[in-house]
Amino acid sequence: MSLRLGCDVGGTFTDFLLHDTDTGEITTLKVPTTPAAPEEGVMEGLATLSQQKPGLMSDLTALIHGTTLVINAILERKGAETALIATEGFPDILETRREIRYDIYDIRQEFPAPLVPRRRRREVTERILADGSVETPLDEQQVLSVLRDLIDDGVTSVAVCLIHAYANPAHEQAIARLVREHNLPLDVSLSSDVLPEIQEFERTATTAINAYVRPKVNVYLGRMEEGLARDGYARPLFLMQSGGGVIAAPAARAAPVRLAESGPVGGALAARTLAETAGYRDAVAFDMGGTTAKTCLIADGEMPVTRAYEVDRVHRFKKGSGTPIAVPTVDLIEIGAGGGSFASVDAFGLIRIGPESAAADPGPACYGRGGMRATVTDANVLLGYLNPADFLAGAMQLDVKAAEEAIARDVGTPMGLTPLEAAAAIIEVVNENMAQAARMYVTERGGDLEKAAMVAFGGGGPLHAHQVARKLGVREILIPEAAGVFSALGFLAAAPAYEVARSRPMRLEDVTPELLNETFAPLAAEADAIVSQAAPGAAIIHKRIAEMRYVGQGHQLRVPLDALDRASIAKAFAETYSAAYGYSYDDLEPEIVTLRLSAVADQPTAPVTGDTAVTDGGETTREAWDPTTGQMATHRVLPFSAVSDVITGPALLSQPGAMVLIGKGARAERKAGGWLALTLEDNT
Numbered sequence: 001m002s003l004r005l006g007c008d009v010g011g012t013f014t015d016f017l018l019h020d021t022d023t024g025e026i027t028t029l030k031v032p033t034t035p036a037a038p039e040e041g042v043m044e045g046l047a048t049l050s051q052q053k054p055g056l057m058s059d060l061t062a063l064i065h066g067t068t069l070v071i072n073a074i075l076e077r078k079g080a081e082t083a084l085i086a087t088e089g090f091p092d093i094l095e096t097r098r099e100i101r102y103d104i105y106d107i108r109q110e111f112p113a114p115l116v117p118r119r120r121r122r123e124v125t126e127r128i129l130a131d132g133s134v135e136t137p138l139d140e141q142q143v144l145s146v147l148r149d150l151i152d153d154g155v156t157s158v159a160v161c162l163i164h165a166y167a168n169p170a171h172e173q174a175i176a177r178l179v180r181e182h183n184l185p186l187d188v189s190l191s192s193d194v195l196p197e198i199q200e201f202e203r204t205a206t207t208a209i210n211a212y213v214r215p216k217v218n219v220y221l222g223r224m225e226e227g228l229a230r231d232g233y234a235r236p237l238f239l240m241q242s243g244g245g246v247i248a249a250p251a252a253r254a255a256p257v258r259l260a261e262s263g264p265v266g267g268a269l270a271a272r273t274l275a276e277t278a279g280y281r282d283a284v285a286f287d288m289g290g291t292t293a294k295t296c297l298i299a300d301g302e303m304p305v306t307r308a309y310e311v312d313r314v315h316r317f318k319k320g321s322g323t324p325i326a327v328p329t330v331d332l333i334e335i336g337a338g339g340g341s342f343a344s345v346d347a348f349g350l351i352r353i354g355p356e357s358a359a360a361d362p363g364p365a366c367y368g369r370g371g372m373r374a375t376v377t378d379a380n381v382l383l384g385y386l387n388p389a390d391f392l393a394g395a396m397q398l399d400v401k402a403a404e405e406a407i408a409r410d411v412g413t414p415m416g417l418t419p420l421e422a423a424a425a426i427i428e429v430v431n432e433n434m435a436q437a438a439r440m441y442v443t444e445r446g447g448d449l450e451k452a453a454m455v456a457f458g459g460g461g462p463l464h465a466h467q468v469a470r471k472l473g474v475r476e477i478l479i480p481e482a483a484g485v486f487s488a489l490g491f492l493a494a495a496p497a498y499e500v501a502r503s504r505p506m507r508l509e510d511v512t513p514e515l516l517n518e519t520f521a522p523l524a525a526e527a528d529a530i531v532s533q534a535a536p537g538a539a540i541i542h543k544r545i546a547e548m549r550y551v552g553q554g555h556q557l558r559v560p561l562d563a564l565d566r567a568s569i570a571k572a573f574a575e576t577y578s579a580a581y582g583y584s585y586d587d588l589e590p591e592i593v594t595l596r597l598s599a600v601a602d603q604p605t606a607p608v609t610g611d612t613a614v615t616d617g618g619e620t621t622r623e624a625w626d627p628t629t630g631q632m633a634t635h636r637v638l639p640f641s642a643v644s645d646v647i648t649g650p651a652l653l654s655q656p657g658a659m660v661l662i663g664k665g666a667r668a669e670r671k672a673g674g675w676l677a678l679t680l681e682d683n684t
Contacts, residue, residue: 004062004606005049006488007042008263009033011068012290012340012360013459014041015485015657016049018056019492019606026610027052028485030392030459030657033360038069039223041360046231057232064491066240066263069220070213070256074115074311074323079212080157080187083120083150084204085143085175087163091121093204102320112312112323115212120155122146124162124175132168143175147184159211161191161204166503169196187215194255195326197594198503202307202326209325210257217256221249238496238534240266243305243328245497245600248533258327260311265330266490268296268303270480270608271455273493276301277609277673278478282452284438285332286468287487288460290340290377291357295438296332297447304331304445305558317440328499333441337433339377339460340364343407343426345414351429365406366398374410376430376460378403379423384624384632385463385652386659420632424625431464435471442472449473457486462660466649467627470663470680477678481610481640484657492606496534498527501596507551508573508590513564519595520544527599535601545596548573550588558596609673617642626650628664643670 002021007014010033018027029049034041042065050056073079086093094114103109124143127136150158158179165172169192176188189211195203225237239252242261252259267287275283275298285296297304309329310322336355340363346352353376362370364377366388380386381403388398404419412422442449454477456465462479469477480486500523506515528540546569547556559576561569569592574584617639626633636651640660643653646669649662653676660676662668668678 003056003060004492005060005064006266006485006491007045007063007065008266008485008488008491009038009042009065009067009069010263010289010291011035011072011357012338012363014038014045015488016045017482017485017488017492018049018053019489021606024610026482028482028656030484032363035359035361037223038067039220039227042224043227043231050231057228058234060233061235062238063228063233063235064238064240064246064494065224066266066487066491067220067259068263069217070260070262071311073213073216074209074260077115078216079115080215081155082116082157082159082208082212083122083153083155084116084208085122085124085146085158085160085162086204087127088123088125090163090200091123092118093161093200094121094208097201098320100320102315102318109321110314111321112314115208115323116159120150120153122150126162126171128162128164128168128171130164130167132164134168134170138171138174140174140178143178144182147179147186151184151186155186157187157189157211157215159189159191159204159208161207163200165190165192166196166198166203169193187211187218189214194257196502197326198505199326202324205324206257206326209323210255213256214253217259218253221253225249236534240491240494241328241497242309242325242330243497243499244269244303244330244494245499246491246494246534247496247498247530251498251530251533255327257325260325261309261329261332263487264294264296264332264334266494267294267457267487268298268330268332268490270486270490270493271296271457272298272301272303273608274455274478274480274675275453278453278671278675278677280453282448284442284447284449284452284454284472284474286438286454286456286461286465287458288434288464289338289458290460291336291338291359292334293337293434293437293460294332294334295434295441296330297442297445297452299445299447305329306331317437331445333437335433335437337376337430339380340375341430343374343376343379344410349415351411351415351425353426353430353433364403366400366403367396368399368402372406374403374406374426376426378406379426380463382407382419382423383427384622384635385661387622387637387654390654392657420625424627424630427464427467427625428627431467432471434464435468438468439472450475453478455480457483457658459484459658462655462658464661466661466663466666466678466680475680477680479660479676479678480608481655481674483655483660489606489608493608495603495605496531496538496601497598498530499596499598500527501594503594504592506592508566508570508592511566511569511592516564516595520597523595523597524599527597531599531601535603538601538603541600541602543598543600545598546592547594547596548576548590548592550585551591556593609675611672611674613641614644615639615641622652624650624652626664633664640676643668643676
């Protein structure tokens, strides 16, 4: 038996998907996340699966894990006591940033507080020039004094980011050597390891994040591996990266900054595959969970990987108002609009949803675990969309009365609405919030919603997709089997991969194939070593990329390099530039700033489609809210797996961990791959 398990730790639930590659059988499970110690929720879920599948842990051939630990540590400021060591004269890069105003009309604009406070930023005497030559040697005695002083101040982790270390890492490596030789109790992150690239602010911020979260990730993964070994799992633990590839735990420990968006990325990868199977090259992945909702635009079948990703934004839609994570990351938008998001009335008498969430502890009021504030899930229960007796496949009984009381207290009474009216208003507002965020995100990236399909998944995605799609003008929604744990399935559909880079500025006129190969060779060796940890013996495919711009510009574009001669590179750059801006220049000289190499293991991965096997399931009816009439209406209710023909709305289809809403006038058909194609015939 060949068993592979995907595990996605979210803010509210931890999702599991077990795939038997021999038979194609899929087993799913959702358990509440344990925020204080996420590994405990993982182990509890594994214990439950082991009861269903005796001998599971010893039979598993792979366990691939995605986690919100990194992003939560950043947002909640729960990382290590971290210091920054910088070149003399450059301690304040985290605050001077790029000296660019993200809103030229806001004279009081704010930025997120630096992860490293000013009192823990230290300077050392040294200087390396842009060509890698040493102008001022490193004062090692001064470094030792600085390190010991930081230890006395309670620091446990240090980010080392020296000027031009991407060109010559010798001084940063010397600081790491001093820590080892003197057995100092410090975890050290070097910018020349984490991000050996031009742009001081991005390099410093990314290295500081890595240092801030690495001790916590080390402890977390250590406990996970100990628990897995104790329960009989003898193989490596794998993790999903923000950029879409799978790596082994040792590589994740070294660069945990690459795990910031590891959970949502799995769903986006699976959504791309499902959309392509359904005949769509353009798709919008819509993932609504318990804490947040995520949207990712897939254009022409390509995942939108960027190194200009930001976290902890002060303003949700204003680029530059957050902290950059300049490692490869799938570009998506995430807003505080999940099932557990709080609903309230603001000072203007308007309904406000999120960004605060009840998460897993205490959870929405209807969970009966001490939560008192109204949430989106409470509204869905009151409107009849969720069956109180069959939530999470019967694993949890929902308290309708508690939901009604919370909604009446927090929204209904302040606005003069009945609890039912207040619940309907909550759902309308959260749907509009998600549609507005998705519309702006897609527009900024040049997407065309009219030719794109929406792939809806997550615990709340299939329930809210109909109304969100109508607001966006999307005509077709694809809903997969196991939609509630689709991100975990995406982990199994991802190949081991790793991307490395080096900044090596050169004008195109100076480029030769020999010069490029000289840089790509060590990059390939570095990336192959990481990929081989996750896929021993597998063939590895390389993709070469250049970040290019015209001489004098300040931003680069990713240009795929299929050939290394000057003419081919110039043509590829002109095409990429024209695609981004609508034109290119004949009289400006291109230059290469950074060279990147992506290594991907060539090995089979799990499919994201199943079959149309129809199971027996009794059809019933339930009263649920119809937004087109503004009142309760009779909905057909049947299991997703029991669908064998075309269904017209209004109807509700139940999956383990998710509920699908087919609105009035919509038409749904189960396809050969097992997914549901929902067409919005009434979309105007």
